[in-house]
Amino acid sequence: MRLFLCIFVLALAFPGITAAADIPAKKGLVQDIAKMLPKETIPQIEKAAKGEPYTFYVLTVNSLDGEESSDYATMVYNEWNLGTDDILLLISKQERRIEMNFNNATLQEKIDALPDNMDTGGMTDSKLSQFVDAHFIPEAKKGNFAKASIELMKATYALKPIVPAVDDDVKTGMEPDGNNTSAVETPLPQIPLAKQETPEPAMGTPINWSLVIGIVIGLLLLAALAELIFRVVRLHRLQKRLPGLMVQVNQASESIKPYIDLSQDKTLQMAMSIDKQLTDTLLRMNNLKQELSLIRVRHWLLPGLRKQLKGAVGALAEMAEYTAQLTKQITHIEEVDRNLKQLMADAEGRLNEVALAIEKEQTNRGWPLGELVQRQRILKSQLEESRQMSTFDPLGAEERFNHANEALLQMEQDVASIDFYSNSYRDFPNEMAACRQHFEHIVQEHRLKLVRIEPYENVEQAHAVSEQMYKHLQNGDIPAVIQHVERMRQLLSEAVQMTQRQADLKIKNTNDIELVISKLAAYPEQDTGLIAVTERVRPLYRTKHWEQMWHAYRDKLPCIEDISRSLRQVQQWCAEEVQEYELAREEMDRILHALGELDECIDNYRQRIRELDSALDEAKREQSAAEAAYAKGQTTISSNGLVQQWNLKRNNLAKLQSSLRQLFAEPPYDMKLISEMSQQFVDEAERFLSEVERAAIYKRNAEREIEQAESRFYSVQARARRKINVNSYSSQYSSISSEIAQLMQQGAYEQAARSAAMLTGIVTAMNQAYDEAIREEQRQEQLRNSSHSSDGSSWGNSSNSSGGSNWNNNNNNSSGGSNW
Numbered sequence: 001m002r003l004f005l006c007i008f009v010l011a012l013a014f015p016g017i018t019a020a021a022d023i024p025a026k027k028g029l030v031q032d033i034a035k036m037l038p039k040e041t042i043p044q045i046e047k048a049a050k051g052e053p054y055t056f057y058v059l060t061v062n063s064l065d066g067e068e069s070s071d072y073a074t075m076v077y078n079e080w081n082l083g084t085d086d087i088l089l090l091i092s093k094q095e096r097r098i099e100m101n102f103n104n105a106t107l108q109e110k111i112d113a114l115p116d117n118m119d120t121g122g123m124t125d126s127k128l129s130q131f132v133d134a135h136f137i138p139e140a141k142k143g144n145f146a147k148a149s150i151e152l153m154k155a156t157y158a159l160k161p162i163v164p165a166v167d168d169d170v171k172t173g174m175e176p177d178g179n180n181t182s183a184v185e186t187p188l189p190q191i192p193l194a195k196q197e198t199p200e201p202a203m204g205t206p207i208n209w210s211l212v213i214g215i216v217i218g219l220l221l222l223a224a225l226a227e228l229i230f231r232v233v234r235l236h237r238l239q240k241r242l243p244g245l246m247v248q249v250n251q252a253s254e255s256i257k258p259y260i261d262l263s264q265d266k267t268l269q270m271a272m273s274i275d276k277q278l279t280d281t282l283l284r285m286n287n288l289k290q291e292l293s294l295i296r297v298r299h300w301l302l303p304g305l306r307k308q309l310k311g312a313v314g315a316l317a318e319m320a321e322y323t324a325q326l327t328k329q330i331t332h333i334e335e336v337d338r339n340l341k342q343l344m345a346d347a348e349g350r351l352n353e354v355a356l357a358i359e360k361e362q363t364n365r366g367w368p369l370g371e372l373v374q375r376q377r378i379l380k381s382q383l384e385e386s387r388q389m390s391t392f393d394p395l396g397a398e399e400r401f402n403h404a405n406e407a408l409l410q411m412e413q414d415v416a417s418i419d420f421y422s423n424s425y426r427d428f429p430n431e432m433a434a435c436r437q438h439f440e441h442i443v444q445e446h447r448l449k450l451v452r453i454e455p456y457e458n459v460e461q462a463h464a465v466s467e468q469m470y471k472h473l474q475n476g477d478i479p480a481v482i483q484h485v486e487r488m489r490q491l492l493s494e495a496v497q498m499t500q501r502q503a504d505l506k507i508k509n510t511n512d513i514e515l516v517i518s519k520l521a522a523y524p525e526q527d528t529g530l531i532a533v534t535e536r537v538r539p540l541y542r543t544k545h546w547e548q549m550w551h552a553y554r555d556k557l558p559c560i561e562d563i564s565r566s567l568r569q570v571q572q573w574c575a576e577e578v579q580e581y582e583l584a585r586e587e588m589d590r591i592l593h594a595l596g597e598l599d600e601c602i603d604n605y606r607q608r609i610r611e612l613d614s615a616l617d618e619a620k621r622e623q624s625a626a627e628a629a630y631a632k633g634q635t636t637i638s639s640n641g642l643v644q645q646w647n648l649k650r651n652n653l654a655k656l657q658s659s660l661r662q663l664f665a666e667p668p669y670d671m672k673l674i675s676e677m678s679q680q681f682v683d684e685a686e687r688f689l690s691e692v693e694r695a696a697i698y699k700r701n702a703e704r705e706i707e708q709a710e711s712r713f714y715s716v717q718a719r720a721r722r723k724i725n726v727n728s729y730s731s732q733y734s735s736i737s738s739e740i741a742q743l744m745q746q747g748a749y750e751q752a753a754r755s756a757a758m759l760t761g762i763v764t765a766m767n768q769a770y771d772e773a774i775r776e777e778q779r780q781e782q783l784r785n786s787s788h789s790s791d792g793s794s795w796g797n798s799s800n801s802s803g804g805s806n807w808n809n810n811n812n813n814s815s816g817g818s819n820w
Helices: 002-013 017-021 039-049 069-079 105-112 127-135 137-141 145-157 209-262 265-293 303-365 370-389 394-416 418-446 455-475 478-537 547-556 559-573 581-640 647-665 671-720 727-746 749-785
Strands: 030-032 055-061 086-092 097-102 171-174 180-183 801-806
Touching: 030 039, 039 055, 039 145, 055 145, 069 086, 069 097, 086 145, 097 127, 105 127, 127 137, 127 145, 137 145, 209 265, 209 303, 265 303, 265 394, 303 370, 303 394, 303 418, 370 394, 394 418, 418 455, 418 478, 455 478, 478 559, 478 581, 547 581, 559 581, 581 647, 581 671, 647 671, 671 727, 671 749, 727 749
Parallel strands: 030 055, 055 086
Antiparallel strands: 086 097, 097 801, 171 180
């Protein structure tokens, strides 16, 4: 409601919107809406409208509906996005009005420069209105608006350009050579020290606020209408869907009633729960239906209706989903009640087939299979109980039947597997023989004594387990049979694996013994080399850099003797007559771990020495580079005659150079201090060189700019002083030149180069003033040669010019754009 109230207030506040909305769209050069132009004349008008330098647009309307003709013409001009070279001719049939509208200062100047003795009956209207009166009204009174428009266009094209009048402020003077000249005082443009951006005045067309507000209100009305339609459609859909859903709930409730009356136990509980939930859902739907029925047309615009409808949609969707779930439960009960008896009959038939299979196995094999017989009796009893329950408790019977059916499936598989396990028992001696042959081959190949392992014992155990399995198989205990078969396979596999491990350990221990012997033989030579490195490093680097790692190595070195003793023990265990490969493996792993720690200490110490040597080489390289950059910077200052402005940096560099040389002269070195100082030295020296070279470039650029500007200035000055007063230019040039000289003396070469560019601006301004003086002389010469003179006024307003007249006026009055 508040939305419509805002729209109503806006409509009252801006009543002119309807007029703005009646502006026709732009279509071609001629739009004869009022049918005032014969069709055969429109091509002629269009041809005349495409002239030079203007393009005319002709619009005829039946009525202006109370609008000022000039205002309406300006609105059309802006709406059509016409440019400065475009002219609009607005012709109103009812008001008998012609309006010429444009936005061109040059055209306005031409019209204002027309003589006052135009044949307009002595009227004092604006020149534009007089111009329209003279060239449009005569033919318009005759009703020939096509010819009137063409005549007005031709007259506009024929307007002559403006010839400027002689400036009274022009001063004349005599040059030393005696020639009479006209010197024009031209104001000297100010050359700013820093470039300033001056925004250009906007020349765009004015905004048609009536049209903008009209569009906004239209969009608001469309949004309000769309919201209203959305609410009505949503309400209609809810009211249409709700009764059908209530019918579904009622049907579901009726279908569950028989199970409440006839069922027991689990089925009865489920049926009562479903019936209660359906009743509650039906009550909720009825309440929702009553709420929707209370919504009237006057409520459609209330803000709360949208929220209410959204909540109703959500509630209805929830109830529909809930109803579908309950219906699915009812369908399940009906399917169980309908199909369970047939499923039970099928299961009993399968159980009878299992019983026959058991009897056949008993007869053929002479085995009792007591476990299978007992399981068959239990299954038969469970199926019978399910059959008795199915009449009054289908769900309870289904639960019992599912358990019995799973047991029946397992029993079918067990009966079918009797033949497989019987064959496994029969073939197991062959498997044992193959296993024994396999590990005996490994023993012979590697000459093993089988110390601390008993693969033959595993084979015997597997044989005993196979006999136990056979007894369970005869009794029909298939789960126990499966466990024993797995144990048989595992024992045979372990027998081969333990033998193969002994062979693998023998090979691995032999290889590791050879590795340890070679490493122990190399350590004395390595130790000698490390001692030599330490003797070299001791006087070169501070001990804090390497001493800790050296001691770590020396502390680990005595373990070599222990390793040698342990190695002899390992060799004894690995002897062919002993073959204690497991014990040898444990000790060998400890030996390898100790050797690994010793090797790590050696590698760490060597790496530290390499890092120190590399850091020393890098520091010397940085010192050399820094000294070269420092010397080059000083040479650049001297050769380019730069102002001394780096004294502080030069002093710092000299101190860094001296300090670094002193550090290198007094070993052992503190490499952390040397690295930091050499890095600082090279960084500052490179920055110093970069600044000096940049200053030298700026100085050369500034000197070149000054030299070029000076040469051009005196050249232009010598040429321009005959036509203009160059004193102000010379004064400003001298001022900036002095400032540049001072900047050069201070060493501010970059700023001096920027200031030198301003000298070029002074020269350019002086040259432009000289050219303007030459053009002024030429204009004066044209004025003296012309037979008449004219006066004009400047048109500096960017707003549209508009003038108009009316025809059928007996007094030949012109209103200048106003109504008559």
